[in-house]
Amino acid sequence: MTFLQPWMLLALPLLALPIIIHLVHLRRHQTVPWAAMRFLLAATKMASGLSKLKQYLILALRTLAIATLVLFASRPLISGISGWLGAEESQLSIVLIDRSPSMQLKLGETGETKQQLAMQRVQEWLSASGNSKIVCFATGYDEPVSDLDVRSLTSDPRLEPTALSSNIPLLLDQAREYIERNNVAKATVWIASDLSEFDWRTSDSTWSVVRDGFSKTPTDVSFQILDLTPQVFNRSIKVTGAELTDGGAEEELQLSLQVKSSPLDAAPAQESVSVELEIAGNRTAIPVSLERGYGEVSRFPIKFTAGMPREASAVSSNDEEKSKTLGWGSVRIAADANESDNVAYFTFETKPLRRTLIVSDNPSAIEAITIAASIAPNPTAKTSSDQVTVKQLDTVDWNQYAVVVWHEQLPTEASLELIERFVNTGGQILFLPPEIPNNNTSFGLRWNGWESLTKTRSAEAESQSNSLDNSDAAVGARVEQWRNDSLLLGNTMSGTALPLSTLQVAKACRIAGNITELATLEGDIALLVRSDAVSEQSKGDVYALCTTTSDENSTLGTDGIAIYVMIQRLLDAGMSKVGSAKSITASTEQSTQLKDSQSIAIAQQSLSSQQWEQAGVFSKDKLLIAQNRMNEEDEVKLVSDETLQSVFGELKWYRIDAVAASNSLVQEVWRWFAILMLIALLAEGILSAPSRRAKGLKPLFSQPTR
Numbered sequence: 001m002t003f004l005q006p007w008m009l010l011a012l013p014l015l016a017l018p019i020i021i022h023l024v025h026l027r028r029h030q031t032v033p034w035a036a037m038r039f040l041l042a043a044t045k046m047a048s049g050l051s052k053l054k055q056y057l058i059l060a061l062r063t064l065a066i067a068t069l070v071l072f073a074s075r076p077l078i079s080g081i082s083g084w085l086g087a088e089e090s091q092l093s094i095v096l097i098d099r100s101p102s103m104q105l106k107l108g109e110t111g112e113t114k115q116q117l118a119m120q121r122v123q124e125w126l127s128a129s130g131n132s133k134i135v136c137f138a139t140g141y142d143e144p145v146s147d148l149d150v151r152s153l154t155s156d157p158r159l160e161p162t163a164l165s166s167n168i169p170l171l172l173d174q175a176r177e178y179i180e181r182n183n184v185a186k187a188t189v190w191i192a193s194d195l196s197e198f199d200w201r202t203s204d205s206t207w208s209v210v211r212d213g214f215s216k217t218p219t220d221v222s223f224q225i226l227d228l229t230p231q232v233f234n235r236s237i238k239v240t241g242a243e244l245t246d247g248g249a250e251e252e253l254q255l256s257l258q259v260k261s262s263p264l265d266a267a268p269a270q271e272s273v274s275v276e277l278e279i280a281g282n283r284t285a286i287p288v289s290l291e292r293g294y295g296e297v298s299r300f301p302i303k304f305t306a307g308m309p310r311e312a313s314a315v316s317s318n319d320e321e322k323s324k325t326l327g328w329g330s331v332r333i334a335a336d337a338n339e340s341d342n343v344a345y346f347t348f349e350t351k352p353l354r355r356t357l358i359v360s361d362n363p364s365a366i367e368a369i370t371i372a373a374s375i376a377p378n379p380t381a382k383t384s385s386d387q388v389t390v391k392q393l394d395t396v397d398w399n400q401y402a403v404v405v406w407h408e409q410l411p412t413e414a415s416l417e418l419i420e421r422f423v424n425t426g427g428q429i430l431f432l433p434p435e436i437p438n439n440n441t442s443f444g445l446r447w448n449g450w451e452s453l454t455k456t457r458s459a460e461a462e463s464q465s466n467s468l469d470n471s472d473a474a475v476g477a478r479v480e481q482w483r484n485d486s487l488l489l490g491n492t493m494s495g496t497a498l499p500l501s502t503l504q505v506a507k508a509c510r511i512a513g514n515i516t517e518l519a520t521l522e523g524d525i526a527l528l529v530r531s532d533a534v535s536e537q538s539k540g541d542v543y544a545l546c547t548t549t550s551d552e553n554s555t556l557g558t559d560g561i562a563i564y565v566m567i568q569r570l571l572d573a574g575m576s577k578v579g580s581a582k583s584i585t586a587s588t589e590q591s592t593q594l595k596d597s598q599s600i601a602i603a604q605q606s607l608s609s610q611q612w613e614q615a616g617v618f619s620k621d622k623l624l625i626a627q628n629r630m631n632e633e634d635e636v637k638l639v640s641d642e643t644l645q646s647v648f649g650e651l652k653w654y655r656i657d658a659v660a661a662s663n664s665l666v667q668e669v670w671r672w673f674a675i676l677m678l679i680a681l682l683a684e685g686i687l688s689a690p691s692r693r694a695k696g697l698k699p700l701f702s703q704p705t706r
Contacts, residue, residue: 009070009071011070011073012067012070014066014070015063015066015067015070017066018059018062018063018066019059019063022055022059054687057687058684058687058688061680061681061683061684061687062680062684064676064677064680065677065680065681065684068673068674068676068677068680069677071673072673072674072677091185091186091187091188092134092135092179092184092186092187092188093126093134093135093187093188093190094134094135094136094137094175094178094179094187094188094189094190095122095134095135095136095137095153095190095192096137096138096168096171096172096175096189096190096191096192096193097115097118097119097136097137097138097139097159097192098115098118098139098166098168098191098192098193098194098196098199099115099138099139099140099159099160099161099162099164099166100139100162100164100165100166100196100199100629100633101161101162101163101165101338101340101341101629101633102114102194102196102198102199102338102633103115103118103161103193103194103228104161104338104339104340104341105194105231105232105234105337105338106232106337106338107228107230107232107659108659113161114194114228115161115192116154117228117658117659118192118193118226118228118658119153119154119159119192120154121192121226121658122153122190122192122226123150123151123153123154126150126153127150127151134148134150135148135175135178136148136153136159137171137174137175137178138158138159138171139162139164139165139166139167139171140162140164140588140610140613142174142588143174144174144178145158145159157606157607158607158610160604160606160607160610161340161604162586162604162606162610162613162614163340163586163603163604163613163614163615163627163628163629164586164587164588164613165198165199165586165587165629165630165632165633166193166196166199167199167201167204167206168191168193168199168200168201169200169201169204169206169207169209169210169647170206172189172191172210173206173209173210173213175189176210176213176214176217179217179219179221180213180217180219184219185219185220186219186220186221187219187220187221187222188221188222188223188224189221189222189223189224190224190226191223191224191225191226192226192228193225193226193228194228194229194638195225195227195228195229195638195639196633196635196637196638196639197635197637197638197639198630198632198633198635198637200639200647202639202643202646202647207647210647211647211648211649211650211651214651215649215650215651221651221652222652222653222654223648223651223652223653223654224653224654224656225644225653225654225655225656226656226658227655227656227657227658227659228658228659229638229659230659231262231263231636232337233261233262233263233266233267233336233337234261234262234336234337234338234341235259235260235261235262235273235333235336235341235342236259236260236262236338236341236342236634237257237258237259237260237275237331237332237333237341237342237343237344238257238258238344238628238631238634239255239256239257239331239344239345239346239583239628240256240257240258240296241254241255241256241299242254242255242256242329242346242347242348242583243299243348243351244304244325244348244349244350244351245351245380250303250304251303251304251325251350252301252302252303252304253279253301253302253304253348254299254300254301254302255277255297255299255300255302255329255331255346256296256297256298256299256300257275257286257288257296257297257300257331257344258294258295258296258297259273259275259288259290259294259295259296259333260293260294260295260634261290261293261294262293262634262635262636263636264292264293264294266293267290267292267293268290268293269291269292270289270290270291271289271290272287272288272289272290273287273288273290273295273333273334274286274287274288274333274334275287275288275297275331275332275333276331276332276333277302277329277330277331278329278330278331278332279302279327279328279329280327280329286300286331304325324349324350324580325348325349325350326347326348326349326350326580326581326624327347327348327349327624328345328346328347328348328581328600328601328617328624328626329345329346329347329348330343330344330345330346330601330617331343331344331346332344340603340604340615340629341629341633341634343603343615344615344628345601345603345615345616345617345626345627345628346583346626347581347582347583347617347624347625347626348581349579349580349581349624351380351381351382352400352575352578352579352580353382353383353384353400353578354373354376354381354382354383354384354402354571354575354578355383355384355385355386355400355401355402355403355578356370356373356374356383356384356385356386356401356402356403356404356405356567356571357385357386357387357388357396357401357403357404357405358370358373358385358386358387358388358405358407359387359388359389359390359393359404359405359406359407359408360387360405360406360407360408361389361407361408361409361434361435362407362434362435363387363407364550365407365432365435365548365549365550365553366405366407366432366548366549366550367549367550367557368549368556368557368560368563369405369430369432369549369563369567370385370387371560372560372563372564372567372568373385373403373405373567373571375564377568383571386401390408390411390415393414393415393418394418396418398418398421398422398425398427399577399578400578401422401427401574401578402427402428402570402571402573402574402575402577402578403427403428403429403430403567403570403571403574404419404422404427404428404429404430405429405430405432405567406419406429406430406431406432407432407434407548408434409434409437409438409440410431410437410438410440410441410442410445410446410447411440411442412440412442416442419442422540423443423534423538423539423540423541423542424535424537424538424539424540425539425540425577426539426540426574426576426577427540427574427577428540428541428543428570428571428573428574429540429541429542429543430543430544430545430566430567430570431445431542431543431544431545432544432545432547432548433447433450433509433511433546433547433548434447437449437450437509441513443513443531443533443534443542444513444514444515444531444532444533445511445512445513445515445529445531445533445542445544446511446512446513447509447510447511448509448510448511448512449509449510450507450508450509450510451507451508451509451510451525452506452507453476453477453505453506453507453508453521453522453523453525454475454476454506454507455475475504476504476505476506476507476554476555477504477505477506477508477521477522477523477525478501478502478503478504478505478521478522479500479501479503479505479519479520479521479527480520480521480522480524481519481520482498482500482518482519482520482527482528483518483519484497484498486518486530487541487569487573488518488528488543488565488566488569488570489518489519489528489566490569492565498561498562498565499559499561499562500519500562502555502559503554503555503556503559503562504554504555505521505527505547505553505554505555506552506553506554507547507552507553507554508521508525508526508527508546508547508553509546509547510525510526510546511526511529511544511546513531513533514531514532514533515529515530515531515532515544516529516530516532517529518530518543525546526546527545527546527547528543528544528545528546528566529543529544529546530542530543530544531543531544537589539576539577540573540574540577541573543570549563580622580623580624581623581624581626582623582624582625582626583625583626583627583628584625584626584627584628585627585628585629585630585631586612586613586614586615586627586628586629586630587630590612590627591612593620593625594611594612594618594620594625594627595612596620597611597612597618597619597620597625598618598619598620599611599614599616599617599618600616600617600618600619600624601616601617602614602615602616602617603615603616612627614627615627615628615629641655
């Protein structure tokens, strides 16, 4: 309990006033022995105990009346559960602020967002308690927000809403490290979050680190979770595709988008919403029909004519790129409960070439791969494959290539540095074994030498299957098993498995290292592996195929379906790094990509140093980048009490309803003390009233008046 007028508590010594008056009153009358009263006193002695009890009750009520009067004048405050947990002003208060898009949902008629309400509730307690030791950890910051004033907790520009998703266990771990580093004796951790499963990440392994860390620390820590879970009907929009098709003098942008309502059970069975589309300052409306809260538009056509102005463009010095169209746009729905999910941004450009770089000491051994990389997957796609040697790597423009096929000794030193940079930016690389591998190690991979897998087959088997060499009646090892949940070997869109079981491998090169086997041959020999030694920050992948497509090594060249599918899937994955139009989701990992960029359009105005946190369109060098919130932010999945108990374990945690208007964390309770004072005075008056005498009776003795 705290007080708005604490100086009035100086009047508490007045509680002794009724006691002093009582003692003085006892000394006013002197006792004089009188023989005639001796028997009367003995007769009334039995009633003296009740009389004393009555006097003591009157004295207590008078003291209580004065105490409540003093407390009433001091204007006391209480804070519900939090008042009992955090009444010590000397303890440290740590505030964890979830600034994700889901926290921007407006609640009630006041129009306050979840984040604003949470900050207001925390501010009420911190201001009332007079606690000056405050540390704030917020989404988007690796270190605590310093120089934070309690009074500006709801208005500090550094705590504005973002498009970033939160990581609650990571914020808790940062708070734990701060507590341990500063040897804090007692702390209360306020968690201002709406309990969204995606932000709480309850299956994340970081929770075990958090539990163990707080359990072992000598600090007395309690956690107070502000319950902001009530849901309000809301709609969100996102762009699922923006593809510019070639059309000579006239190009066409095919736009795909989705509109979704939440919660779905509150949505009408049928409805139509209008989506505002803006490109280069031109606006148009797209009607979207929603069925049970969900609607989708696929490949909506937008015509472009030659010379149409673009708000953003990038032209390189390459003649091939000079006529390239590059632009951006946005889609928006009408304002509703959450403004952060009412807009989505996209970029588009003339389709870049699907380029593959072949690095080989013997190109003929992988000719089938070169052919597969040169075949376009659809009529509108353009492909290109270039061959270089290791000595020519310095002349390569790595930004133009999506895939590198490496048929050389594993790269080291300068060449390895180039390849690592390529993979880190999203490029895909496929290593194939050279004719005579050495002991080089790259990405945790090392070739261990070739092994012959051919065997003589029976006449009956010869008549039923194809061979690598019919004259010798030899057969290679077959693919024994493969992972159809992997990128390269997954089933087709129709669910059909790749025809790997018909392949034969006569020679394979053993491989060792930190790998995941995606396909194995008979005899438990790896055919295709993925490196697990790639940096966690890397956006690309590293694969190794343990044979080549030459006829003497395998039938991958003659049965070309599998190798074609693998190369095209590698190109699909690697195309995310090619071109000038990019689309990313807001995250702390993307902060480096938007460093030193210029904002073209932004959803939420913020400090210039924090613009990368917002949804919008940015330009950097020759790149045009559209950033949006993560799709999971639109999902309504909340953490239950059972899950909270599981993630916090034996730690002290409390869940406080921060939404209900009557549940303000800090309330003035002077009215209750005024009522208590009146009750005490009334009871004292009743007990002090003279007792009724029997009608018609007079006292036997009366004391003369002095």
